[in-house]
Amino acid sequence: xxxxxxxxxxxxxxxxxxxxxxxxxxxxxxxxxxxxxxxxxxxxxxxxxxxxxxxxxxxxxxxxxxxxxxxxxxxxxxxxxxxxxxxxxxxxxxxxxxxxxxxxxxxxxxxxxxxxxxxxxxxxxxxxxxxxxxxxxxxxxxxxxxxxxxxxxxxxxxxxxxxxxxxxxxxxxxxxxxxxxxxxxxxxxxxxxxxxxxxxxxxxxxxxxxxxxxxxxxxxxxxxxxxxxxxxxxxxxxxxxxxxxxxxxxxxxxxxxxxxxxxxxxxxxxxxxxxxxxxxxxxxxxxxxxxxxxxxxxxxxxxxxxxxxxxxxxxxxxxxxxxxxxxxxxxxxxxxxxxxxxxxxxxxxxxxx
Numbered sequence: 001x002x003x004x005x006x007x008x009x010x011x012x013x014x015x016x017x018x019x020x021x022x023x024x025x026x027x028x029x030x031x032x033x034x035x036x037x038x039x040x041x042x043x044x045x046x047x048x049x050x051x052x053x054x055x056x057x058x059x060x061x062x063x064x065x066x067x068x069x070x071x072x073x074x075x076x077x078x079x080x081x082x083x084x085x086x087x088x089x090x091x092x093x094x095x096x097x098x099x100x101x102x103x104x105x106x107x108x109x110x111x112x113x114x115x116x117x118x119x120x121x122x123x124x125x126x127x128x129x130x131x132x133x134x135x136x137x138x139x140x141x142x143x144x145x146x147x148x149x150x151x152x153x154x155x156x157x158x159x160x161x162x163x164x165x166x167x168x169x170x171x172x173x174x175x176x177x178x179x180x181x182x183x184x185x186x187x188x189x190x191x192x193x194x195x196x197x198x199x200x201x202x203x204x205x206x207x208x209x210x211x212x213x214x215x216x217x218x219x220x221x222x223x224x225x226x227x228x229x230x231x232x233x234x235x236x237x238x239x240x241x242x243x244x245x246x247x248x249x250x251x252x253x254x255x256x257x258x259x260x261x262x263x264x265x266x267x268x269x270x271x272x273x274x275x276x277x278x279x280x281x282x283x284x285x286x287x288x289x290x291x292x293x294x295x296x297x298x299x300x301x302x303x304x305x306x307x308x309x310x311x312x313x314x315x316x317x318x319x320x321x322x323x324x325x326x327x328x329x330x331x332x333x334x335x336x337x338x339x340x341x342x343x344x345x346x347x348x349x350x351x352x353x
Contacts, residue, residue: 007034007036009140009141011033013146014027021081024043024080026103027046028046028047028096031050031087033053037062041062044062049244054066068166068245077106079104082110086118089183091162091163091184092162093123094126097110097131101155106151107133107151108151109149110131110150110151112145112147114144115142115145124149127147130156133152134149134150135149165183166182179223181249184244185223193343194316194342197345198282202280205347212235215236215277216277217276218280219283223246226281227250227259237259240264240271244265250263268299268302269305272302276307279312283299296326300327300330300331309353315346315348316343319341331349
């Protein structure tokens, strides 16, 4: 019997709220929702920016859509209730509150659920100002709060600052490297220093010049930085991520640089078949507000499954993550290539399929 992790109190409260929600309700689902998910409710639509959650919801019968919270298909003033467990990122939370002001009926309800340490009380006040209705707050236990904000017939025209959430914009790092990114991506305004470390060392790590040709997989691609720095225009490139915003930005970046790779939604590579000659990976170790030690294991297992017998998997991880030990059951050769005091570069070979 599999031991499932306990559902966190905020997610439990979301699930109870959904069961008591009226017809024409919408559930906005991001990475802060824990599993297992509740049974499908026919009167509720769900939209998520996470492909793993989308897959689970499809399997359990939810009417669910996968996108970077594109709500443009919903008629304005059509929803009786929107339920949101507040996201980690402020621009996304502000964007979804702004959308609620457009989509809720007169006296429709925005339900916000989250911990005081996550800023829910501030968000609740801002939602009240934006929606123009009444705010009712309930402290559930410890720091957990439940907020119900009604939508007035005339909402405020002053939008919350969502940093133009829907818009990709061109940015550049200190070296002049330019890329397209947007809110909704982890560290969206900068180049991840671990990824930069891997790209700088890649030729030495592999003992061959870059940019690389052959079949390349960018596993957990984000906006595509590893591919942009490492793949040649002749490479057979595949980029994959769990996050809808990442997939959107990666596609634009590849097109801008003239790379013809595929950009595919997957949960740690679960929808890919391979095989690949080279796998590049900077695996995440956070899920929403929480760290998740299981994620690294899943990316290692995926790399072993998808790599050719004589291929190379190149990982960069925080120095505190014991990837060398975790990779033991999956690879015959494991080598620490470099450690700069912040990040480690690990070279994996001979996958145990």
